[in-house]
Amino acid sequence: MELQKIEKFEIIGLIREAINEDMGGYGDITSRWLVSNKKNAAASVLCKQSDGAILSGLDILQYVFEEISSKISFDRIKKDGDFINDKEVVCRIAGPAASILAGERTALNFIQHMSGIATYTYRFVSVASKYNVKIADTRKTKPGLRRIEKYAVSCGGGFNHRFGLFDGVLIKDNHVIAAGGVKKAISAIRGKIPHGLKIEVEVKTFKELKEAITEQADIIMLDNMKTSEMKKAAEIIRNKAVSDCIIEASGGVTLESVEEICKSGVDIISAGCITHSAAAADFSLEFK
C-alpha cells in the first residue's frame, strides 16, 4: 500500500517548534565560533540499530534542514516504510557545515522517534497479518505528535483508527456511566451525529455486549476481556449482530498476547503501546 506523505504545510509548525526548542533565542553557541559561515560539509544519515529498523520520517528530516537553510541539498537513498539494516545509509546531505550541525539533533529526534514507532508496529503487524487481523493505533499518543505518530504507524503497516474526538464516535466506559448504560448511550446519539460516522461502543461485560447488539452498534470494542471471553463474544456477535458489525479488541495488548487475541476471531486489535511505549530506533548523522 502506498504511503500518503505528510505535506510540509501540515507539519511546519511542529518543525519550527522543535528547532526553536533546540536553538532558543540564541542559536548554536558551540558552532558559532568553531565553524565559519562559509565552510561546507557533506554528511550521511545512517541506521545504528543492530537489529535494523523500519524507516519513518525521511520527509520530515528534509523539512527540518530546509527550514534551517535553503542551501542544503538532499540525496535520498531509502524511503519511508523500508526496512533498514544496521549501518545502512538512508540519505546524504550537503551544505553549510554550521547549518547541518544546527539541525542535526532536531532532525534525528524526529526520525528516531518515528522509526521507533514504525518498527514496533511492524512487529505486531508481522504476527497479526497471518490471521488477517489489523493492528490499529489509539489516541494514546504524545502531546502534539499525533500526526507524525499515526503516520509512523502506517509506515510499519499498521492501520489508523480515528484521529481524535472529532472524527469518530466511540462510546467509552466513562460515556456509558455518564449516559446510564450502553443502551441509553447508543440511542441518545443515533441520528444526531454526522451521518457519515459509524457508532462504536466499548463493552466490558456480556450484558453490555447484548445491549450493543440490540442497539445495532456498527463496531463493538471488547475492552480488557480475557482471550477466552473475546472468543465467546466474537461468536455471539457473528451470530446475532448485523451482518457487517466490526469487532475490535483493546486493552493491554502486548507482543506476547497479540497472537492469542488474533485467534479469538476479532477483526481489529488496537494497541496503545505501539505509540506510547515504542523505544526509539537509533539513527546517526556522520560528517565525512
Place this chain on the structure above:
Amino acid sequence: MELQKIEKFEIIGLIREAINEDMGGYGDITSRWLVSNKKNAAASVLCKQSDGAILSGLDILQYVFEEISSKISFDRIKKDGDFINDKEVVCRIAGPAASILAGERTALNFIQHMSGIATYTYRFVSVASKYNVKIADTRKTKPGLRRIEKYAVSCGGGFNHRFGLFDGVLIKDNHVIAAGGVKKAISAIRGKIPHGLKIEVEVKTFKELKEAITEQADIIMLDNMKTSEMKKAAEIIRNKAVSDCIIEASGGVTLESVEEICKSGVDIISAGCITHSAAAADFSLEFK
C-alpha cells in the same frame, strides 16, 4: 531536593496544541449528544501500573482541565516525585461531565508519558546513586516536548544537562571533524563563548583525550568507550587534568551496563534512553 514546578505560562502553548489536536475544529462528537451541558460528574485519576510508577505531570493534568473549563475542581492526593502503587489514586476531579470527558485523554497522555520517563530514570538513579554518580539527560527528546521530558527526568531523581544548543558548549564528534581536531576546536572557541559557560568536549580516543587535557577542557565526555577504557581515561584525567575537570560517560548506556560504568570512576552518566525510549506508565481516569 525540592522540584521546581513548571508554571502554567511556560507550558500553556503545548497544552493548547494537545487539546486542539484531540478536539479538532469540531470538538467531542461522542459526548455532544450523550451528556447534557448541565450534568456534573466526579472522577479519580489512578495508577494502573502493576509495578507502580514515579508520578510526574500532576500540574500539567490540572492545567489541561482548567483550560477546558473553569468549572472543574481539583483535589490532589499525591505529588510529583512520589512513588505510586498500582490502583492508588493521585487526584480527584469534579465538574461538568462533558468537560471531563473532553480533557480525559489529553490529560492522561501527559501524565502517562511524563511518569514513564520519571519511572525509567528512577531505575537508573537507584543504581547510580550508590556510587555517587549522577544520571543526566540528553537532547534526545521528542520534538516539542523537551521541557516536560527534562522535568520528568528531575522527578525521577535525574540531573538535567544543558537544555539545547544555546545554553551549554559541547564539542561533539562532528564539531571535531569540522574544526580539524579536538585541540583546534577548543582553542577556536576559548574566550569567545559567554564567560559563564564551561567547555565540554567529547572524546572517542586516548589521543583526543590528551588534547582535551592539554587544552584544559572543563568537562570531558567519554563517548562510546568500553568500560575498561573509561576506567583508564578517568585515571588519566584525575592525574593530569585541571583539578575540577568533570568526567561524563555517554553512548549506549542501558540498565544492564550502568552499574559497571559507575564503577569506572566517572562523575556523570548521560543516557539518551531515559527520554527517548521510556515506556509509558499506565494511568486511568474513572468516573464514579
Place this chain on the structure above:
Amino acid sequence: MELQKIEKFEIIGLIREAINEDMGGYGDITSRWLVSNKKNAAASVLCKQSDGAILSGLDILQYVFEEISSKISFDRIKKDGDFINDKEVVCRIAGPAASILAGERTALNFIQHMSGIATYTYRFVSVASKYNVKIADTRKTKPGLRRIEKYAVSCGGGFNHRFGLFDGVLIKDNHVIAAGGVKKAISAIRGKIPHGLKIEVEVKTFKELKEAITEQADIIMLDNMKTSEMKKAAEIIRNKAVSDCIIEASGGVTLESVEEICKSGVDIISAGCITHSAAAADFSLEFK
C-alpha cells in the same frame, strides 16, 4: 434538542483575530478622548429585524466583551435557538463605556452573521421537518468561520454534515474522475479508511448510481439531479441497496425547490446556501 455550546477555548483565537482587526495596533481613536477611562455605561443588545430572527452567538458576544475587559457584566434574557421578535432585547451589558464601545461592532458582527445563518436555516427546516427530512450544511462556509457557521446551522434546527476533509469520506465528482469511476473509487478506499467512517459517494447518473449500489456505498448523494430523477433514484436505492443506505440530495437547493425535493423520498438535503448566502440578521447595541 439541547444545543452543544461552543466553549471559549475553542473560539478564542478567532475572537482575538476579529477584535484585533477592528482595533489595529492603535485602538479606538474616537472613544479615546471622548470617553473617560472611569465612565461606566449600560446598554442593551436588541433585534432590529422586522420579521424577527433565530438567535445564535450569544456566548460569542459575551466572550468578545470579556476579552476586552474583565469589568463588563452580562445579563442574558434570551438564549441561542430562540426566535426573537423585532425590538426584543436579548441581553443587557454594563461596564466601562469605552470598553463597550470598543467591542460593540465586533460583537455584533458575530451575532448578526450567526443569527442570519440560523434564521435562514430555520426556514428550510420548517419546510423539511414536515417530511421528516433533515437539512444538512456543507463545507461551503466562509474561510475561518466554519465552526461558528455550523453551530449557527444547529441553532436553526439544521443537521451538521462532516466538518471537513478529515472526518468523513465523501467521494465527489472530481474524485470519481481521478479514480476512474465510482466502482474503482469505492473499492480503492474500502478497508483503508478508519473503520469508524462510512463511505459516501456522489452520483450524477443512473450508471454511477448502480455502481454505488453494487459497491455497497453507505450513503449515496444524488448530485444536481432533477426532482423526478431523484424520485426514481430513491426508489432504486430502497429496492436494491443495503437496507440502511442513506440518501442525500444536493446541488442548487433553494427555498423554492426544497419542498419538492423532500417529496422525492430522500433522507437528507444538504444545502450550501444556508451558510454561503444567508443575509445577516440585524442586531443593535443601544446605550441607555
Place this chain on the structure above:
Amino acid sequence: MELQKIEKFEIIGLIREAINEDMGGYGDITSRWLVSNKKNAAASVLCKQSDGAILSGLDILQYVFEEISSKISFDRIKKDGDFINDKEVVCRIAGPAASILAGERTALNFIQHMSGIATYTYRFVSVASKYNVKIADTRKTKPGLRRIEKYAVSCGGGFNHRFGLFDGVLIKDNHVIAAGGVKKAISAIRGKIPHGLKIEVEVKTFKELKEAITEQADIIMLDNMKTSEMKKAAEIIRNKAVSDCIIEASGGVTLESVEEICKSGVDIISAGCITHSAAAADFSLEFK
C-alpha cells in the same frame, strides 16, 4: 481604476487558517487512498452563476494552492474586477491531483464569497455612478475577513471607508450619548486625534445636524433619515457648513432605495449589506 492587489504576506495567515480548518490534523482522508501521490491532473475554475459575476479573489485562489503544493502551476485567463459570464473559465491549474483536491473547497470558498460581494456591490455602483455618488462599505464585515471583503468591494467598484476603529474618527450614536451630545463630542476630540484624520459625526436629527455644522465637522453622516429629510439636510449643509464638508448617507440602504438616496444630494452612501448580506457567486473547479 487599477486595483491594488492583496500581497501574499498580508493574507497568508487567514489562508493557513482556512486550509487547516478543512484539513484538520489528519488531512484529506478521501483522497488519501484514492489518488496516488504521483498522479497529476489538470482542472479549470469556472463560473456557474447563471447571471454572471464580478470576479474577486483570483490571487487568493492561487495562494491557497501554492500553500498546499509548490508543484501546482497556474494559468490565468481573467482578472479581478472582470465580469464573468456563466460557464466562462477564469483560470486553469495543473499539478498533483491529490493536492488540487485538497485545496479545491478552500480556494472556492474564498472566490465565491469575494465575488459575491463584488457582484452585489457592482449592482449598487451601477445605480449610484449615474449620480456621481460613491458606494462605500462599513465595518459590518464577517469576523476575520475584513481585508478580503473590503478588497472585494473595490473589485465591484465600491469605495472603502475606514478599515477599523483605528484609522478614522466616526462619532456614532452611542458616542454621542456617552459624550453628552454632538457638540460636546466634537469639541472633546478636536486637536487630540492624529492631525491627518478628519472628524466624521453621525446625526439623526436636525438639532444634531446644526451642532455638527456649528462645530465644523468634516464629514456628516445622515443616519437612518428618510429620503426627504436627507434632501433637506443636504441643502442645509451645502448652505451653511464649511465648503468641503462631505455628506454621507447610511442606514438600511437597499438596492430598492439606493437611487432615491442618490437623488437627495449626498456624496457617499455607505451600505452594510454589501458585505454582510451578499449571496455567494457560484464558482466550480472541474477536472478534465
Place this chain on the structure above:
Amino acid sequence: MELQKIEKFEIIGLIREAINEDMGGYGDITSRWLVSNKKNAAASVLCKQSDGAILSGLDILQYVFEEISSKISFDRIKKDGDFINDKEVVCRIAGPAASILAGERTALNFIQHMSGIATYTYRFVSVASKYNVKIADTRKTKPGLRRIEKYAVSCGGGFNHRFGLFDGVLIKDNHVIAAGGVKKAISAIRGKIPHGLKIEVEVKTFKELKEAITEQADIIMLDNMKTSEMKKAAEIIRNKAVSDCIIEASGGVTLESVEEICKSGVDIISAGCITHSAAAADFSLEFK
C-alpha cells in the same frame, strides 16, 4: 489630559514574547535551587535616575508579573505621566520570591524604556508648549514596540502622529519621485483614499510648496528646511493656502534646535529622536 491606558489584551502578545525571551524553554536556572517555591517576598520598584523621570509603563509592569504568577499583589503609588524623583518608589509588589525574580528584568526593561521616551519627550514639550506648538512622534520606532513607544510619547505630553502606513496619508519624498512630482501625487490620490483621511505632503523646496498649496494639501510638512526657510514657508502658507492647512516641521529636530523651529510659525514639530534615540530612565526593583 487623561491618558488612555493600554489594555492588557492589546499588549499581551509582546509581554509573552519578552518573558519568553528571558526565560527560554528552561526558565530561571539561578533561582530554581536558590529559592523555595513557597518563599514569599516583598519588593519596591523605584526610580534610580538622579535627575528624575516621567513615569510610563506601570500597567505593563503589572501585566508582566500577572502573566508570571497569579499570586503577586500590586500596590501602586504613582501613575503614568507623573514626574518621579530619584529614589522615589512607584509601586510595591509582594508574592512568591521566585516569581518576582523571574519577572524582574522583563518588567524593568519595559518601564525603563518607556519612561526614557516619556522623559525625553517631556523635555521637547516643555520648550514647545510655550509657543503652543505640538511635539509629534514619527514611525521611527523600534520593531514591534510602536504601540508602547507612542503611548510613552503621550505620557511625556507629546502628540501622536499616524500609527502606520494604514491610518494616515503622507506623501513623502520617495512617493513624490515615484509619482512624478507633488502635483501629480496629490491629484492621483484625491478622492480615492478613505474620505475620513486628510492629505499630508512633504515638501523640500518652494517649488514643491507651491504645488502643495495649489493642490490644496490639508497638511504640509516642511522637510529638512532651515529655520529661515520654514519661517518664509509658513508665511506663504498662511497667506495662500486653504484656511485650515496645518504646517508640520520635520527633519533632524534636536533639543538644541527645537525652540528656533517653534518660533518659525509651524503648528506641529515631528521628531524621530524622541522614539529612536531616547536613553533609558533607570528604575530598579529592590527586595526588602
Place this chain on the structure above:
Amino acid sequence: MELQKIEKFEIIGLIREAINEDMGGYGDITSRWLVSNKKNAAASVLCKQSDGAILSGLDILQYVFEEISSKISFDRIKKDGDFINDKEVVCRIAGPAASILAGERTALNFIQHMSGIATYTYRFVSVASKYNVKIADTRKTKPGLRRIEKYAVSCGGGFNHRFGLFDGVLIKDNHVIAAGGVKKAISAIRGKIPHGLKIEVEVKTFKELKEAITEQADIIMLDNMKTSEMKKAAEIIRNKAVSDCIIEASGGVTLESVEEICKSGVDIISAGCITHSAAAADFSLEFK
C-alpha cells in the same frame, strides 16, 4: 573575528510583527493609488550620520524586503561590522516601487537601531581594547529585541554575556537577599545547576567578596563599586581566589568612566547602556 549571521528562520517572526505593525490590516494607503503595481524603481540605502556609523542589520534589511515581495533584488556593497562614512551607500535594491515603499520604514527601523547599538558599543570597545578588557552586554535590552541587540553588540566588537535567565547562572543582589547571603546562595546551587555552567555572583561589599572567594565562585561581579574599591577587590581576587576566577565590573558604566575601570584590573566590563541607551544611527533609503 567573523560575525555569526542571524539566519532568517531565527528572526522572521519579529520581521513579520514589525511589517504588520506598520501595514496594519489595510496596507500602505498612500502608495495604493499613487504607484501602479507594475512600476519598478531602484533605490540606495545610505548612511546619513555625519560622524559615520558601524553597520549592523544588513541581512535583516534584506529579509524585510524579501518578506514583502519576492521580486526585489538586492546588491550589497558593505557588510555588517564595517565602518560607514556619512553618505556612503551600503546596498542597492530594485523592484516594484510600491513594495519598496511599503518596506522602507520597517527596514530602516531595524538598521538604524542595530547600527546605533553597534556604533555606541564600538566606542567603548575602542577604549577597553587597549587594556585587553572586554566590553559585555547585559539583559537590559528592549522587549522582544534581545537577539538583534546582542548581535549588534557583536558587530561593534562587544562580547556577549548570557542571553537570558536560562543559559547562565548569575546570583544577583535580590538572590543574595532571598538566599540569606552570598555563602548560602552559592552553596545552595552548587552541584544542582547543569554542569556546563559556571557560577557567577554579584558582590557589593568586601564581606560579600570574601564569601564569594571562599565558596570558589567562578566569576565575581563587582557591582557599583568605586574604581578604587574595584582595584582593591581585583587584587584580593588575584591573590586568594582560584586561579582562573574571572572579574567582571558592572553598574553605571559610561564612556567617561570606562577607561578608569579598565585600569582597575578587571577582565570584563558589562554595560547596560550599550543596549538600553544607544541613539539610533541615521540611515536613509533614496529613490533614484
